[in-house]
Amino acid sequence: MKCLKYSLVILVLVLVRFSVSAQDTLPKFSVKNVGNNRIIVGWVNKYEMVKQISIQRAYDSLGIYKTILSVADPNAIQNGFADTKATNDHMYYRLFIMLDKGMFFFSPAKKPVLDTARVVTQVTVDPKTGEKKIVVINTPSQTDSSIITQQTVIKKPEYIPSVYVYTNGDGYLFINLPDADQKKYRIKFFEEDNTFLFELKNIKESALTLDKANFIHSGWFHFELYNDDKLVEKNKFYLARDF
Template identity: 40%
Template sequence: MFKFIFAIIIYCIAFTGNIFAQDTLPKISVKNRDGKVIVSWKNTYGAKINNVNIQRSTDSIKRFTTIGSVLNPMNKENGFVDSKSPGGKIFYRVFVAFDGGDYLFTRSYRPVADTSMEKDIMELPEEKTGKPVTAPNFVPSKFVFTGKDNNVIINLSNAASRKFSIKFFDEDDDLLFEVHNIKEPYLILEKVNFLHSGWFKYHLYDNDILLEKYKFYIPKDGKNSISDKEQRYK
C-alpha cells in the first residue's frame, strides 16, 4: 500500500501551499525561480474538474504541447513545477477539463521573477502554512513540520543539489514508509498517508548521513493545536 502511495507522491510535484501568490482559474500565476518555472492557481470549480494539463510553447497562441498534469485536479490550491524549462521566450497555459465534456484553456503567460522567494525559504513556514500546530515547550523543525490543512511539509531549500531521504515512524518507532532522493525544495505529504492523527517521528538523511531526528504532530480534523493529554507523549 505504501509503495503505491509514494509512487504517486514522488511523481507528483503539485504545490498546494501559499508559498506562491496564486490567481484563481481561469487565471494562473507563472513565476520563475532559479531557472524553474512554477505554474500555480486556485480552483473555485470544486469537484467539477476532472483533469488539468500544463502546456508550454515558444508562441503565445499556438504550438502548445502538454508537459505535465496534476495528481488531484480538485485541490483548492494547486500548481506544477517545470524543472526543465528551456528558458528564453516561453509561454505557459493550463488546459482544464470538466465533467460532462466541457473544457477551457487559460490565456498564455510568460514567467516573471519570483521576488517573494528572495529571503531564505527556511524563514517562511509561518507565512505559508497559516496557524502552526503548537504546544508548550515544543518547537517544530524548520525542515519537517505540519502545515495548513494538517498536511506534512518537507522544506529543504537546497534539495536539488543534495541527496536527501527521510524515514517516517509511528510513536512506537515502527517504520511507516520512506521517501528517497528528494529533489523538490517544498514537498507536501497529505495527512492521509499517515493513516491516523497523533505524534510521528522521522529521520532525515543526506547521502545516508543522519542530519536530524525529530518529530511532528498531526491533529484530528478541525484542530490545529495539541491538547494537554496529547502533548504528554513528547
Template identity: 35%
Template sequence: MCIDKLLAKIILTISIITISGVSAFSQALLPHITVHNKNGVNYITWTSGYTGIKQIGVQRSQDSLFNYATIGFIPNPDKKVNEFVDKKPPAGKSFYRLFVLFTNNSYFFTDATSESLQPATVEGPANNAPQSYGPSIYVYTNADGNVNISLANAKTHHYEIRFFDSENNFLFDLRNIENPLLILDKSNFLRSGWYHYELFDNDKLVEKWKFYIGDSVDKKGAK
C-alpha cells in the first residue's frame, strides 16, 4: 500500500512538472503561426515539421494582403520550435507572415496572422515619410529603415534595378539578381529623402517608383 501511494505521488509530481513546462501560448504548426501581445511587445511563434530550411524572414504589414516589410530574420531557421519578438510594433492592427526559403531554393509564405496594439503602448520615433504614399511590393523600406528588394521568382528572371536620387541623378545599380529577398543598408543612400528606382526584367521596364529614407541616416553620418 505504501508503494502504491509513493508511485501515485511520483506520477502526480511528474504531471505537475510537465504541465508547468508548457508555454502559456500554444504554437501553431507551419504554415500557420501564432501571434500574441504582452506589455506592448508582439511574440510570433511557430512549430516546424519541415527539414532543410535555409532562411526564415519575418514580415509585417498593417493590412492583410499588401505592403509587407521584412522586419528580421531567424538566426536558427531549422529549429523545430521557434520565436521572433517584435519589440516596437506600430499602433493598431499588425499582420505577420513568414517567408520560408529551403536549401533547394523552393519557398512559401505562411498564412497571415494579426495582433492589435493600442497607441498608448507604442514607443520610438514616428515615421517621417510624407503621407499619401503607397510603397511598392518589390522595393520598400523595412522597420529598420533599410531597403527590402522582394523578387520571389528572381531565379527564373533577369532582374536589374537602377537607383536615382530625388533629382533623378543615377547612383548605382544591381544586376543579375538571383536572391528572392535582398536588404540594402540605408547607409548606401548617404542622406535622408526620396529616392527613385527603375526595375527591369530582360531590359523591359517592370516598375518605376520611389521610396523614402528616414533622417536616421543623417544622424548616423553626423556622429
C-alpha cells in the first residue's frame, strides 16, 4: 500500500512539472498544416525521464487512435515529424508519452492549425534565403462571390526541427536515417554564416551520433542532406554549451 501511494505521489509530481512547462513543451505540442499535404507535429522536451514518445492519429477526438511513428530518440530536446499520409487536414493527433519506471500518459488531442489565415494553394521555398512564397486565393467581401483575387505573400521562414538531424538529450548531434542501407546519403555541415565545415559521405548507419568536438563551438549550424545528388532536406540545429 505504501509503495502504491509513493508511486502515485511521484506520478502527480511528474504531471505537475509537465503542466507548468512552456508552450509546446511536453506534454504540450504543436500541430501545423504547412501546405502541400504536410502536417507538422512538433514539441520541445526538457525532461530526461522520457523513455518513449509515439505520435498517434485518429479521425475524431474520441475515435480509435493509431500510432504512426515512435521517435528514434525520445530525449531529443527539439523533435517533430512531417505527416504526409493523413487522409485529410482535420484529423486529430495526440502523443503517447512513457516515463521512467513504466509510467505513461497521453497528451490532449489536437487538430492541425493553418499557419496563415488565408487558403494556401501553393508553397515554394527559396533555396538561398529559405523564404516561403505562398500563392493564396482570397474571396472578397462582395455580393458577387464568383469574383476571386489571387495574390502572392512572402512569409519569413519558421524553424521546424528536422526529423533526420537533431540534438539529442545529451546535447550531441543525432542522425536518424532508417533506410540508410538502401540509399546513398551524404550530409554537408556549415557554420551559421554558411561557411562549409565538413561532409559525411556514403552513410550506411541508420542511427549515428556525432561528438560536439566536430563543431568546435556551440551555437547554430546548418546542414544539407542528400540522397545521391538529390537534396532531401536543408535545415539547421543548435548545439548548447557544456557549461
